[in-house]
Amino acid sequence: MHRLVKQLTLEEKAKLTVGIDRWQTAAIPRLGIPSIRMNDGPNGVRKEDESVFDEVNGHGSFPATCFPCISALANSWDAQLCRGVAGQLGAQAKALGVNVLLGPGINHKRTPVGGRNFEYFSEDPHLTGELASAYVEGLQETGVACSLKHFYGNNTEYNRFHVNVKMSERARREIYLPAFERVVRGAKPRTVMAAYNRLDGVYCSENERVLNGILRGEWGFEGLVVSDWDAVHDKVASVRAGCDLEMPFRSEETVRAVIQAVQSGALREEALDRCVDRILCLIDDVKDNCQNAAPVDWQGAHRAAVAAAEKCAVLLKNTGGVLPLEGSYCFIGAQARENSYQGGGSSHVNTPFVPNVLAEAEKLTGKRIPFARGYSYAEGGAAEENAALAEEAAALARAHAVAVVFLGYNENVETESRDRADISLPAAQNELVARLCAAGCKVVAVLFTGAPVEMPWAESVQAILQVGLAGEGSGLAAARLLLGLENPSGRLAETYPRRLEDNPSYPYYAADPDVLEYGEGIFTGYRYYVTENVKPLFPFGYGLSYTDFSYGGIAAEEEGGRIRLDVTVRNTGKRAGGTLVQWYVSCPQGAERPAAELKAFSKVYLAAGESAAVRLYVEKSALSRYDEHRGGWAFDEGEYTFSLRSDCFTVIGAAALTLGAEEKTKNLFEEKERRAFAR
Numbered sequence: 080m081h082r083l084v085k086q087l088t089l090e091e092k093a094k095l096t097v098g099i100d101r102w103q104t105a106a107i108p109r110l111g112i113p114s115i116r117m118n119d120g121p122n123g124v125r126k127e128d129e130s131v132f133d134e135v136n137g138h139g140s141f142p143a144t145c146f147p148c149i150s151a152l153a154n155s156w157d158a159q160l161c162r163g164v165a166g167q168l169g170a171q172a173k174a175l176g177v178n179v180l181l182g183p184g185i186n187h188k189r190t191p192v193g194g195r196n197f198e199y200f201s202e203d204p205h206l207t208g209e210l211a212s213a214y215v216e217g218l219q220e221t222g223v224a225c226s227l228k229h230f231y232g233n234n235t236e237y238n239r240f241h242v243n244v245k246m247s248e249r250a251r252r253e254i255y256l257p258a259f260e261r262v263v264r265g266a267k268p269r270t271v272m273a274a275y276n277r278l279d280g281v282y283c284s285e286n287e288r289v290l291n292g293i294l295r296g297e298w299g300f301e302g303l304v305v306s307d308w309d310a311v312h313d314k315v316a317s318v319r320a321g322c323d324l325e326m327p328f329r330s331e332e333t334v335r336a337v338i339q340a341v342q343s344g345a346l347r348e349e350a351l352d353r354c355v356d357r358i359l360c361l362i363d364d365v366k367d368n369c370q371n372a373a374p375v376d377w378q379g380a381h382r383a384a385v386a387a388a389e390k391c392a393v394l395l396k397n398t399g400g401v402l403p404l405e406g407s408y409c410f411i412g413a414q415a416r417e418n419s420y421q422g423g424g425s426s427h428v429n430t431p432f433v434p435n436v437l438a439e440a441e442k443l444t445g446k447r448i449p450f451a452r453g454y455s456y457a458e459g460g461a462a463e464e465n466a467a468l469a470e471e472a473a474a475l476a477r478a479h480a481v482a483v484v485f486l487g488y489n490e491n492v493e494t495e496s497r498d499r500a501d502i503s504l505p506a507a508q509n510e511l512v513a514r515l516c517a518a519g520c521k522v523v524a525v526l527f528t529g530a531p532v533e534m535p536w537a538e539s540v541q542a543i544l545q546v547g548l549a550g551e552g553s554g555l556a557a558a559r560l561l562l563g564l565e566n567p568s569g570r571l572a573e574t575y576p577r578r579l580e581d582n583p584s585y586p587y588y589a590a591d592p593d594v595l596e597y598g599e600g601i602f603t604g605y606r607y608y609v610t611e612n613v614k615p616l617f618p619f620g621y622g623l624s625y626t627d628f629s630y631g632g633i634a635a636e637e638e639g640g641r642i643r644l645d646v647t648v649r650n651t652g653k654r655a656g657g658t659l660v661q662w663y664v665s666c667p668q669g670a671e672r673p674a675a676e677l678k679a680f681s682k683v684y685l686a687a688g689e690s691a692a693v694r695l696y697v698e699k700s701a702l703s704r705y706d707e708h709r710g711g712w713a714f715d716e717g718e719y720t721f722s723l724r725s726d727c728f729t730v731i732g733a734a735a736l737t738l739g740a741e742e743k744t745k746n747l748f749e750e751k752e753r754r755a756f757a758r
């Protein structure tokens with residue numbers, strides 16, 4: 080217990096458990112306890128500038144670098160990139176005087192309409208867990224604390240402050256908890272943010288089973304739990320449940336409620352002391368982390384943002400090698416001049432660098448690129464305007480061999496606080512693409528969206544490049560990728576369904592104003608599509624390159640308590656490029672299990688002609704399933720097939736192993752302990 084706990088008065092203890100404003104904790108000068116500051120967000124520091132306020136965007140924030148959103152970083156499948164970006168965020172947080180950076184968000188993506196899907200990693204817990212762990216380590220190595228959020232079940236924005244999320248215990252253990260567990264055990268986040276929603280009827284910030292039970296009791300988390308902003312409904316219950324810090328300040332009544340509860344015996348002072356202890360330990364950890372912060376090289380950070388964005392883009396189609404661009408081409412679409420590069424809400428970053436693909440491409444080529452705006456974002460009566468713009472664009476396209484059309488939403492379609500109503504692009508943009516496909520030229524579609532969209536024109540265009548919401552560097556990155564100065568190497572971290580109705584969570588979404596039932600259970604995302612053989616538009620793990628790769632020496636061997644997976648990858652093309660080694664496991668039939676599950680991956684960058692031997696390991700315990708009847712993990716003896724895939728559907732090669740059950744462990748806790756470290 081922190082040495083100062085016993086020196087604090089009851090009132091001082093209660094004060095410490097509530098913020099003093101939107102972003103800072105209380106100070107106790109009498110004992111030399113300073114206030115610390117926590118600010119968003121996952122892809123850039125949003126330190127609010129109280130002197131700037133407008134009705135639309137609320138408070139302004141100080142300028143900072145806008146890196147690729149988490150969903151774009153996830154498409155890189157590159158843990159080292161996540162680590163590096165987070166390190167840059169830590170340096171900027173320190174320079175801006177921010178002790179705790181409120182990110183990363185790692186909630187599972189169960190539906191493509193999720194308003195914050197741009198802000199989360201993936202539909203696969205293993206991918207999320209590995210990338211988020213690297214991010215947390217990269218951030219905290221700078222001395223800045225992270226806040227792993229939102230724990231847990233905040234998978235959509237649907238009635239987010241109150242919705243009661245219900246899921247099976249198996250889905251909880253196999254899908255919604257593993258990424259949090261992997262990061263908590265492996266990367267040791269200094270804080271975890273409790274989610275807004277209820278789980279099985281109890282708000283996360285007041286949920287004893289969630290906080291003191293699973294997070295601390297099962298996983299041994301020793302850091303601080305902070306509520307999401309205004310997420311606490313019953314302050315005394317939140318202290319009792321292990322939610323140490325309520326943010327932001329709301330009223331003195333909150334403090335008084337804690338004092339009165341202790342005085343009446345309704346709240347044991349030991350519970351309050353435990354919260355205060357964790358608050359004091361966090362303050363000790365971070366109170367000096369911004370001192371002597373190095374000045375930020377903003378130009379250097381911008382270049383890093385460009386380089387990061389280049390590695391996030393996913394080449395989804397490239398028929399006839401229409402990319403990289405050469406010869407006669409034109410740019411079409413308002414997004415070419417200011418593409419979408421981040422989402423709306425608390426993660427929004429104020430950067431002076433606004434991406435502009437057209438300007439960057441003209442700088443790179445040294446020539447003017449013919450351009451037409453193609454569509455207007457104006458709501459409602461823009462039909463005539465859009466028709467005229469489309470005709471102008473079609474005329475320009477007819478005069479060129481290739482039309483590159485840039486697509487995306489205007490501000491705040493992909494945003495915190497509301498889900499999308501569907502996954503369609505604006506009708507004017509889809510109509511424009513159809514017009515261009517009928518113009519007699521080749522068409523390249525470039526997307527700047529943070530989540531899946533339906534593409535009714537996918538069969539008609541010759542190429543599709545998904546850049547994503549990839550930050551301030553996405554304009555130059557897109558230009559360099561389109562012109563072949565950089566080779567796309569991203570892979571989808573979320574399935575792109577042909578239509579929203581194909582998504583397994585669709586029947587259960589918004590069926591009830593107050594309850595979200597996760598009726599699809601563990602068959603979420605590709606686990607459903609592959610098992611039921613429902614072909615998506617573009618599958619999880621999919622992505623193309625400007626070069627080619629071969630895979631040989633595919634082998635799987637049991638080695639002690641783990642499986643060793645080997646493959647040799649060669650770049651057989653004429654230019655450098657990155658590819659992804661992704662291993663899936665198919666388990667013995669019998670128990671109802673997904674047809675394939677990602678268990679290991681590694682991003683590999685190779686020069687032309689270069690090859691690399693890639694060896695990965697999977698703990699046998701990571702192959703277990705959660706048995707609801709036993710209330711624990713079960714390992715099925717039998718034949719396991721380990722398949723190297725180029726996406727979740729496409730098998731490159733496979734190896735089968737017959738595996739016996741592990742020596743029976745003394746108790747489930749140990750079994751879970753071993754499983755949690757699956758690499």
Ligand code: GLC
Pocket residue numbers: 119181228307308425
């Ligand atoms: C918001 C978000 C959370 C953010 C916090 C502070 O409502 O849910 O992600 O960190 O409040 O802005």
